[in-house]
Amino acid sequence: MTKAYIHPSSIVEDGAQVGEDTKVWLYSHIMPNANVGENCQIGQNVYIGSKVKIGNGVKIQNNVSVYENVEIEDDVFLGPSMVFTNVINPRSFISRKHEFKDTLVKKGSTIGANATIVCGVTIGEYSFIGAGATVTKDISDFALVIGVPAKQVGWVCICAVQLEEKNEGFICPDCQKEYQRTTEGIKHVE
16 A cells, blocks of 8 residues: 555645545645545546545546545546435525534446536445436435436446346346345345
């Protein structure tokens, strides 16, 4: 393990924690009390707000702002210029910081470029949010969602390939992992 790399143009405020082997690239800003895990890639012009928790192995591409009340679990991919919100009904002349809503992005999920995640939702494990989608409600584990507003159009494997139906469940045409239906959606069969 090696110490984190912070590009000289970036600012990591006192009280922020950045894990080993994490790289913070040009013009990024990490606020006090933010916690960034190990082996993360923080792209150019990324903002990470106070009290944000980011797991290990996370990749945040260029031009992403991760505001307070967002938690990102391990191995998440945030595409270029995707957006998190933190208030449902913002007005510039009304302070609503006391109304911030929690957003949780679970392990292994992908959020595509220019997608918008409206605050107060949970993005399920290994789900895949297509580029440009607008997520306004919770997303199931392994769900593939696209569009505005985002709608589920299928299921994806842990390896991010769209699953095909097989008998009573699903199979990945690439890695051959199998999944079965549950009352909540699907789960990987080990």
